[in-house]
Amino acid sequence: MLSKALELWAFRVTTLCKSVQAKAAAMSSLVVGLVIAFVYCWQMSLVMLGSIPIMVAATALQYLVVLGASKNENVNITNANQIVVDSVMNARTVQALCVEKGLVSMYVSWVEKSMVGMWRRNILAGMGFGISNGIFFFIMAGGFYIASFLIKENVADFEGVMMAFMGIFYAGMGAGQAAVMVGDASKAKVACHDMFQLMDRISAINGLEPTGDTPKQLEAGRIEFRDVKFFYPFRPEVLVLKGTSFSIAAGQSVGLVGPSGGGKSTVMSLIQRFYDPQEGQVLIGADRVPLNTVNIRWWRRQVGFVGQEPILFNTTVRANIMYGLDDDETVSDEHLCQCERISNLAFLHKGGNKGLETEVGPRGSRLSGGQKQRVAICRALIRNPPVMLLDEATSALDTQSEAIVQKALEAASEGRTSFAIAHRLSTIQGCDVILVNADGRVVEMGSHAELMASKGVYYKLQIQAQK
Numbered sequence: 216m217l218s219k220a221l222e223l224w225a226f227r228v229t230t231l232c233k234s235v236q237a238k239a240a241a242m243s244s245l246v247v248g249l250v251i252a253f254v255y256c257w258q259m260s261l262v263m264l265g266s267i268p269i270m271v272a273a274t275a276l277q278y279l280v281v282l283g284a285s286k287n288e289n290v291n292i293t294n295a296n297q298i299v300v301d302s303v304m305n306a307r308t309v310q311a312l313c314v315e316k317g318l319v320s321m322y323v324s325w326v327e328k329s330m331v332g333m334w335r336r337n338i339l340a341g342m343g344f345g346i347s348n349g350i351f352f353f354i355m356a357g358g359f360y361i362a363s364f365l366i367k368e369n370v371a372d373f374e375g376v377m378m379a380f381m382g383i384f385y386a387g388m389g390a391g392q393a394a395v396m397v398g399d400a401s402k403a404k405v406a407c408h409d410m411f412q413l414m415d416r417i418s419a420i421n422g423l424e425p426t427g428d429t430p431k432q433l434e435a436g437r438i439e440f441r442d443v444k445f446f447y448p449f450r451p452e453v454l455v456l457k458g459t460s461f462s463i464a465a466g467q468s469v470g471l472v473g474p475s476g477g478g479k480s481t482v483m484s485l486i487q488r489f490y491d492p493q494e495g496q497v498l499i500g501a502d503r504v505p506l507n508t509v510n511i512r513w514w515r516r517q518v519g520f521v522g523q524e525p526i527l528f529n530t531t532v533r534a535n536i537m538y539g540l541d542d543d544e545t546v547s548d549e550h551l552c553q554c555e556r557i558s559n560l561a562f563l564h565k566g567g568n569k570g571l572e573t574e575v576g577p578r579g580s581r582l583s584g585g586q587k588q589r590v591a592i593c594r595a596l597i598r599n600p601p602v603m604l605l606d607e608a609t610s611a612l613d614t615q616s617e618a619i620v621q622k623a624l625e626a627a628s629e630g631r632t633s634f635a636i637a638h639r640l641s642t643i644q645g646c647d648v649i650l651v652n653a654d655g656r657v658v659e660m661g662s663h664a665e666l667m668a669s670k671g672v673y674y675k676l677q678i679q680a681q682k
């Protein structure tokens with residue numbers, strides 16, 4: 216934490232220094248040049264003083280035309296490059312969808328856009344550059360004329376006029392170059408202001424803050440939503456949960472079903488306390504402790520999560536599993552073996568794999584989708600959480616892999632409270648309780664048999680799924 220704070224502080228100081236540096240450079244060029252000029256020949260300096268603002272403007276013009284000419288091209292080339300990066304990152308999807316040609320033409324169209332008006336822009340830039348250079352030559356010519364006049368009239372000697380001339384000339388050029396930098400520094404300051412604001416923003420739910428209770432005796436698997444109303448901060452006009460209420464006993468398996476956009480994943484997010492509801496409460500344990508009063512880190516360690524796309528790091532399976540633990544935390548070999556068994560990681564010991572030392576490759580690319588998911592299950596299990604959240608954990612898998620992973624998920628959920636969102640209704644039929652979430656409310660709740668018998672929304676979803 217301390218090193219991070221120091222790093223941010225150093226960054227701020229550097230940014231500030233750059234801005235101060237630009238202004239200091241402008242001022243010092245001007246002052247030093249003028250002092251030298253006036254010391255050597257005040258008459259020459261006085262006459263040439265008027266040329267300084269013209270030189271500043273000419274230098275600024277030179278920089279601006281060069282930058283302006285490439286600005287538009289940069290935006291379009293950035294977009295073109297983004298297509299290349301996305302295509303390489305998602306090479307398999309690109310090939311599977313046969314969209315290579317489409318992507319190439321998108322790339323070409325961005326590159327072509329960067330060329331629109333290129334000639335005009337560059338000709339204008341060249342002319343601007345030429346004009347500003349011409350101005351310098353005129354000033355130099357004028358300076359030489361005045362210098363020769365002053366020498367001829369015995370007002371000053373050659374050394375004096377030349378020193379004064381060079382002093383004025385470099386004062387103007389230096390100030391012009393620095394003036395452009397001042398503009399950039401101001402822009403950077405504005406950009407940094409936004410970034411600093413983001414850095415300074417104190418998160419409403421800060422997982423690093425050591426605040427809140429860490430109850431020792433809490434039946435964490437007991438979860439209740441009491442008339443929860445919730446909208447996402449960036450879309451306050453859409454009330455996603457409009458009064459969601461349910462109560463789950465510890466150890467129950469819960470299936471969350473309902474139409475797309477009904478708020479199932481939102482319920483999961485609120486259980487993980489990524490957000491707090493604007494109205495109503497999420498309560499945990501037998502004593503119905505409000506979730507927003509407990510320590511977030513502690514709570515999140517009570518909750519295992521397996522999502523649709525497992526994120527694995529480019530290291531061994533063991534390291535990927537151990538990411539589920541705190542830095543100073545260790546687990547017994549026995550517990551690790553048990554998690555491995557429950558997650559069905561037997562494949563790690565077959566076909567040339569090196570058990571837990573098997574390297575998974577970048578983003579887990581050396582494992583199949585089902586294998587990655589089983590590693591993710593093991594990672595969630597290693598902390599032995601009393602609550603398991605499974606958000607469409609098998610939706611990206613083929614039928615065969617789905618069956619294997621589903622078995623692992625069921626084993627992993629045993630003895631814990633589990634919430635499962637599944638796109639295939641068959642996978643949640645065996646749950647103790649099924650919550651049917653529609654239009655931001657729990658409209659039905661019961662076992663599969665009960666809900667089928669009541670012939671409501673769940674029944675209709677089942678009929679639709681069978682068609």
Ligand SMILES: Nc1ncnc2c1ncn2[C@@H]1O[C@H](COP(=O)(O)OP(=O)(O)OP(=O)(O)O)[C@@H](O)[C@H]1O
Pocket residue numbers: 447449450455473474475476477478479480481482
């Ligand atoms: N981060 C977010 N910011 C704003 N709105 C969001 C955000 N996440 C989800 N929503 C909106 O909240 C509503 C509920 O989304 P949610 O993902 O909870 O539904 P869901 O039932 O899980 O849907 P699906 O079955 O399609 O995954 C949707 O209208 C969605 O557009």
